Amino acid sequence: MTAMPDVSRGEAVVAALVAELGEKTVLSGAERPARNASDWSTLGPQAPLAVIRPATTEAVAAAMRICARHGVPVVPQGGLTGLCGGARPLPGSVALSLERMTGIEAIDPASATMTVRAGTPLQVVQEAADAAGFLVPLDLGARGSCAIGGNASTNAGGNRVIRYGMTREMILGLEVVLPDGSVVTNLNRMIKNNAGYDLKHLFIGSEGTLGIITRLVLRLFPKPACTFAALCALPDYASVVGLLTAARRGLGPMLSAFEVMWPDYWETVSSMPGVRVPLAQGHAAYCLIEAQGTDEAFDGPRFEAWLEAQTEAGLLADAVLSRSVADVKAFWGVRDACSEFPQVLGTHESFDIGLPVAGMDDYVRACKAALGQRLPGITALFYGHIGDGNLHIVAGVKGAHPQPKDVIQEVVYGLVREFGGTVSAEHGIGLTKKPWLGHVRSEAEIALMRRLKAALDPDGMLNPGKVLPGKDLPGKTLPSEILPGDAV
Template sequence: MMSLHAEPAGLMADLRTVLGHAAVLEGAEMPARNSLDWSNLDPVPPLAVVRPADTAGVAAVMRLCTAYGVAVVPQGGLTGLCGGARPVAGGIALSLERMSGIEEIDPASSTMTARAGTPLQTLQEAADAAGLYLALDLGARGSATIGGNLSTNAGGNRVIRYGMARDMVLGLEVVLMDGTVVTNLNKMLKNNAGYDLKQLFVGSEGTLGVITRVVLRLYPKPRCTMAAVCGLADYDSVLRLLESARRDLGPMLSAFEVMWPDYWGFISALPQVRPPIGEGHAVYVLVEAQGTDEALDQPRFQSWLENQAEAGVLADAAVAQSLADVGAFWSVRDAVTEFNRVIGPHEPFDIGLPVAAIGNYVKACRSALENALPGAVALFYGHIGDGNLHVAACLPGAEPQPKERIKEIVYGLVRQFGGTVSAEHGIGLSKKPWLPFTRSAPEIALMRRIKSALDPDGLLNPGKVV
């Protein structure tokens, strides 16, 4: 194996020969964006940004980098929050941005075949135009790519009904570090022929292989969408509302988002946000349901809400009267992108907990942060219907921010409450030290054995996850 430092020019020349000069960017040609994802880690300029146009190009890059002993870090839309797409010094940033496009929508099998660099929103709009529905959805839909979504097993807004990203993928094409192309663009829901290899790569954060093409499961397009924002007196009422929504709305229930008063107060102060209900409640819930017959499902949703009010579960509620209202309700929940402007530099957390324990976790976490860091701000919100809580915490005015102390408190309580340090964002670099809080030593050892089997030289996205 050649040494990177002995002959990097040789690798660059070989890459240009195979891919063309425009596909290999060095020095000042490299876009600054390829030095970091959306995490708050320091940027690392790569040796080069390489942009193949197809699977054969990816395979060629992998073979050459293996021969030269050069690390490869796959990059999609760079919207990850854990440093999983952050380059390593002296390594190649393998950008899939040119590998964009939809190859097929098959109505008979309700599937879509697409290239990994395609933005999620592009796929959503194409499915909609075909009269179908791609259920995966998240705030970064316009920038995030489907390859990155699958490599991190993205969650998003409607997991309670449709599941995580891995539940929506039927087939994959993947390139291994040695350049081997593994293609299984399966369209069948039932296919028990041996190991389900695609699931090995979904959620592996580009450490085992590079996803190049995907087959996604599509659903019938909802014919109506109902939503309400509710004010509740306590977390026990949240649990009662969730239980009744699951029972009475059944498969119509598509989202159950919860926001605590600290979050609601900060977001309500934004000039572009118009909260549907006022402040003063102990907790706020956004409930969404998707139906197939507006004449039947809208009254059913309305009746369910009225029953909850009569039972004393709801203290207040606003019901969407149009799709514009539904979008306005979601804007309150999606305003998290304004956190940097509202509270300044902060530590974002994506954790998972047993649903019944989340209320007590919020109380314990808020109290522990205030005791350890007087004046600390902590905002709590999340996809509580599927056990996913987000926390944004900081000490206003502190420079630097006490990041490690905040992490010790948040993650320490996660371990105490039997949760996970990552619900939907992955591990990457930033959560790697905390992985043992969630995974046992034998589990981590097995992950490392799998990594070693597929990437024996440790060149593919090195240092990430395990």
Template structure:
């Protein structure tokens, strides 16, 4: 094998791996499925040299060692719902897909934990927790497609961060395969464990650049016995901030979501998407407030009384209260319709930024004006989780295909304003390659240097998802 050229060596090694793991575990060249060529970032797809689909950590380790011997860069893949090309391959790479590493391994009622394989869809975990009498609070619009390993790798946020925190807060232990093929199993179930460095945090949020997560221990919570929701209309952003303060103090631990929609978002979903919301148009802001409790007989009247008090004080211009779980779901569809913006708006660019809550409307006002003035025909709409400092926006020029959308100009305007206002270029979606050039707008030189030091220590050959994040 020493006399082989590098391409011959890689073909030989991949063939040997296919014989060890099975023909369905290693797909090469023309057999590579289209799904493994890209994520949801709408960028141009790249076909990897091969896709390896192990069923356990040992198979992942074998795949990594094979790639290292063949000098082939490799990228981990899960549900491929990322928006920053963090899981997208480059030509000639190998994709290590966890799509066959699916399943619930254990639910431990005493420790209130669930142990799962990394390729398991988020919705599967939610349903398993529910059937066991528990609640797993991480929730994203892509719940049916995204894999929990990818959720960890990007430290996903979602709809209930205001109460339960980011994904990082929901993880107790994990198993990860390092870039040299070492399997590190630390399936800790202990909430309190200060025995040395908490190594799991190296891998959560690192976007598959420091290791490949294969199994994870997640925290479970008591199942909510009551869910209340209201769609509120308010006159201005100061009223939104006042409502957030009132929700935190008046609802306390019941508060589970606080979703804010600017009027431009409202206009798009009603006029273009055909949504029929429970409150009328013409208001300054719209807020979806959700609360979850443990006793319907107590919680629902408390929620109703809280809203009535706000109405009497003049804080709310209008409000609709869900009278059933079906109506609560309908309220959430008003907020989740953004997942269909591709069909509603056509080609567009989506942004996910972090800002101080008090400055979000200032940002939205300035950003909308700067985009319209700086780019001919540019439109934008704004919405977000707000209660946890996360603003989303989409921008587009009508009639232009995605490859002709002036994304570079949009990026410069949006991220320049984010830096000026002391925010983050990524609140929950990650960096990947699409935001890599803007990382310095949110992280200091010393922070980026330390990130590079960690990457070099764990992956000195730069073969695991190289060129991503830093």
């Protein structure tokens, strides 16, 4: 059910926001940008009462105080590249976009840190680190559009988690605006700092439901001097697990990515224009291995010798080794071809799940069989960051409008629960996954999440209706949207 917005309250809060922040910061009516009505999810647009575009932390705090006083909820927005509806406005809400809060404030070479404003695109952060001789290892396909604050609020993963960890491991300090408008600033630049609770972890991965991240201190890493890659064909999934174990042992800290693609994925991208596929079809699995080193003359031969040893051990049916940076990019082009699936496959459902690595192929087989039984003729492709237990699924019935989403989700998430996985590995919960949160989180865990929400946001004003199934706060009616199948 959807609560009807209070028109007079909406008009009052917009007037108060304009009076405090100005018409250039607060856009309402016909001035509201269409892009702020949704994110990259398939939920469709929902126009907010107004779009606030503050340029300072103080303006964010002022906006929160005004909205809290009028009882109007606020939905934080970064680059709007989320896939789960976490940044999509709700009826009767105000959208607070951090798009103007951009820029690198400081790079400290001695402590290897960067202080950056939350609305800064990830690619800008990467390029600034590179120019200073460092690396920000977080990397994902939406790098040119996603904002670093949004990456933190969803605890983004990306391609190199196996070496550097999730976004959480790259953050030393945060500045956060709480739901009541108070500001907590802890721009810590020290790796070792055990002075009380490490409060930043409350907000990293909380999807804007507990506070609005406005500034961050990021750890910087040494910039690799060289990068190598190999595309491998494997005879079975046991060889995939064996190769991953060998890569961890033999390559050590050089190992930066371990991506696996199942045969249906490989066959699909092989037919796509502009994608160079250097290995033949017909193998049980395909793996992209990337290693980053500090000395090309030493690490290059080391990587090649390691790959030859795996062939001799019988783990590889075929392999091709990069000989240039262009080869590395071309290999990644095979893995990143999934971004073109909407044009190739038409409408479909996409999934981001996590599973224990050893049982991942068993899950794939069970999922393909169950989907085929429930929906004959369905296309289901499997691929992902297997080195960190993250599997992506693309599934759709060709020509079906709309897609049988409920059936597909029931199969995919039902088997996730059966195999002891997670419904979200790196994209968050937002709106679309909250009906399934109970599949992978216990009642006690969800109850604790509710207690944290109630403690930090007792009036339920910050991104209500997201993440937690049903109502955010027991007994409280919020202008939230409850999805079909959600328990109120």
